[in-house]
Amino acid sequence: MQVELRILRYDPERDAKPHWESYDVDADPKMDRVLDLLHRVKYNVDGSLTFRRSCAHGICGSDAVLINGRNRLACKERVEKLGRRITVAPLPGLPVVKDLVVDMDGFFDSYRSVMPFLVNDRPAPERERRQSPEERARYDDTTKCILCAACTSSCPSFWAKEAYVGPAAIVNAHRFIFDSRDEGEEERLEILAGDDGVWRCRTIFNCTDACPRGIHITQAILEVSSAIVERRT
Ligand code: SF4
Ligand code: F3S
Ligand code: FES
Numbered sequence: 001m002q003v004e005l006r007i008l009r010y011d012p013e014r015d016a017k018p019h020w021e022s023y024d025v026d027a028d029p030k031m032d033r034v035l036d037l038l039h040r041v042k043y044n045v046d047g048s049l050t051f052r053r054s055c056a057h058g059i060c061g062s063d064a065v066l067i068n069g070r071n072r073l074a075c076k077e078r079v080e081k082l083g084r085r086i087t088v089a090p091l092p093g094l095p096v097v098k099d100l101v102v103d104m105d106g107f108f109d110s111y112r113s114v115m116p117f118l119v120n121d122r123p124a125p126e127r128e129r130r131q132s133p134e135e136r137a138r139y140d141d142t143t144k145c146i147l148c149a150a151c152t153s154s155c156p157s158f159w160a161k162e163a164y165v166g167p168a169a170i171v172n173a174h175r176f177i178f179d180s181r182d183e184g185e186e187e188r189l190e191i192l193a194g195d196d197g198v199w200r201c202r203t204i205f206n207c208t209d210a211c212p213r214g215i216h217i218t219q220a221i222l223e224v225s226s227a228i229v230e231r232r233t
Helices: 034-044 105-113 133-137 156-160 166-177 185-192 206-210 217-232
Strands: 002-009 019-026 064-067 070-073 085-089 096-098
Touching: 002 034, 019 034, 034 085, 070 206, 105 166, 166 185, 166 217, 185 217, 206 217
Parallel strands: 002 085
Antiparallel strands: 002 019, 064 070, 064 085
């Protein structure tokens, strides 16, 4: 079938502001994903079309974009589901570098600010630091994050104040806060109890809807908020 693919284009060296361009693209609705259509435009029509992608299998997290008004991974979004008119724009709320490429520096600064690594200064045991299946299950959901930014860039609280660390950072803090081997909980909770931490979440759930990994993001945020409250009482 033929699809009308509308892409929000922006070249900072040529354009004063972003503008829509339309492309008629042949598509196999059963087989193609939006990423296939973007490749077809880039390879056959306009080689200057700029977007990130790597794995094409929903693993690397590099091709999150706004598709028909929702943050999605271009490599996972099936054309069959979207119909004959598809719009693709860069992730909202992040500065656009060119076409569909956004500046992720602020996103990764927030990620790094919550110490997304194991903290444990005790001498390493002879073998691994052991953990029961129940202890491992406690944070399993939040290990699945691929840092695509679909959640943070769909969050109205983040749009309102970009200093908000955002759901992705909280998910990655959750992954360590509830890890029985980790000893950085106090410090992480202190960071997330600050002005730009968890209290900026208004439980809007856009993040949970946007997550390509199906992570229960809002629940994870609420669990971190509860841990902060428990620590104070
Ligand atoms: Fe992407 Fe989900 Fe991780 Fe957010 S939590 S960055 S939406 S994988
Ligand atoms: Fe934003 Fe998700 Fe909270 S959309 S307000 S972080 S529930
Ligand atoms: Fe890797 Fe889509 S290209 S997640």
